[in-house]
Amino acid sequence: MNTPFxxxxxxxxxxxxxxxxxxxLRQAAERLNMSQPPLSVAMRNLEAHIGARLFERTAAxxxxxxxxxxxxxxxxxxxxHANRAIELTRATAAGLAGEIRVAFITSAMVSFxxxxxxxxxxxxxxxxxxxxxxxxxxxxxxxxxGKADIGFLSPPVNFSTPMDCQTVHADRLVAILPAKHPxxxxxxxxxxALAQERFVSFSADRVPAFSQxxxxxxxxxxxxxRIVQEAAHIFTIQSLVAGNFGVALVPGSAAGNHRGxxxxxxxxxxxxxxxxxxxxxxxxxxxxxxxxxxxHCIAQAGSGLARALxxx
Numbered sequence: 001m002n003t004p005f006x007x008x009x010x011x012x013x014x015x016x017x018x019x020x021x022x023x024x025l026r027q028a029a030e031r032l033n034m035s036q037p038p039l040s041v042a043m044r045n046l047e048a049h050i051g052a053r054l055f056e057r058t059a060a061x062x063x064x065x066x067x068x069x070x071x072x073x074x075x076x077x078x079x080x081h082a083n084r085a086i087e088l089t090r091a092t093a094a095g096l097a098g099e100i101r102v103a104f105i106t107s108a109m110v111s112f113x114x115x116x117x118x119x120x121x122x123x124x125x126x127x128x129x130x131x132x133x134x135x136x137x138x139x140x141x142x143x144x145x146g147k148a149d150i151g152f153l154s155p156p157v158n159f160s161t162p163m164d165c166q167t168v169h170a171d172r173l174v175a176i177l178p179a180k181h182p183x184x185x186x187x188x189x190x191x192x193a194l195a196q197e198r199f200v201s202f203s204a205d206r207v208p209a210f211s212q213x214x215x216x217x218x219x220x221x222x223x224x225x226r227i228v229q230e231a232a233h234i235f236t237i238q239s240l241v242a243g244n245f246g247v248a249l250v251p252g253s254a255a256g257n258h259r260g261x262x263x264x265x266x267x268x269x270x271x272x273x274x275x276x277x278x279x280x281x282x283x284x285x286x287x288x289x290x291x292x293x294x295x296h297c298i299a300q301a302g303s304g305l306a307r308a309l310x311x312x
Contacts, residue, residue, distance in 0.1 A: 023062070100129055103134050119300065132148060139151040149287070150293060157209065176263055189267060195221075198247070200237050279298070
């Protein structure tokens with residue numbers, strides 16, 4: 001019964017690979033920058049452990065046996081894989097490779113996240129971004145349970161595990177109305193102008209931060225919004241408004257062109273209409289690649305965020 005191969009395999013296989021492509025052991029030893037006797041011993045030990053002759057020594061030099069040709073082919077593949085594994089390990093340690101699980105709310109993807117993802121992927125092509133869309137409370141849960149490395153959400157939210165958070169995007173809620181609504185052509189409207197309207201709003205259970213802001217802002221100007229439909233995602237709300245189910249308040253940067261809709265800013269200084277998107281993460285558990293992504297995202301937010309916050 002053959003004994004298991006317990007020698008320093010990769011070193012010996014590298015030596016064998018050089019011998020297999022040399023005309024003699026002397027030449028192979030020179031290429032390996034070692035003396036010939038230890039190389040000869042290593043090859044004999046390799047043959048002994050495998051239980052097969054790998055070389056024939058002829059007048060023209062060393063020639064691989066059929067068994068040696070098989071080992072050369074397999075060793076070449078194995079060494080290539082080993083080198084790749086080492087390269088990926090080093091790249092991952094340096095933050096140049098690996099995987100980052102990113103959970104995000106829809107408005108983040110509509111507003112600023114696409115540019116961040118594109119420029120990060122261009123800079124770090126070996127880092128895989130695994131994206132998961134969710135609402136803010138779900139993003140918080142994914143982070144708290146370790147199922148996401150980085151999250152983009154709209155505060156306030158509760159974390160079961162304390163997180164590091166930083167604002168990366170500032171926005172304001174605007175009204176979206178059916179295109180033929182009497183107020184659709186206005187440059188801006190006071191929120192009180194919607195007092196008699198039916199509202200399509202964010203789900204109080206799944207998107208409580210937005211839901212509470214909208215109700216609070218309406219109460220602030222003297223009316224209770226008549227909510228007839230709720231949804232968790234902006235695109236659903238937009239479709240419902242376009243279908244004349246009511247009006248809605250949504251983040252301005254996410255209220256893009258949508259067939260059958262009009263986007264109208266809300267006049268006034270209500271702070272309840274001001275919203276932000278935060279990047280959330282657990283710094284003590286973040287990989288180097290995650291920290292690179294966080295740094296990149298904050299840098300991308302840059303002066304534009306500062307201007308948006310200062311203008312409030």
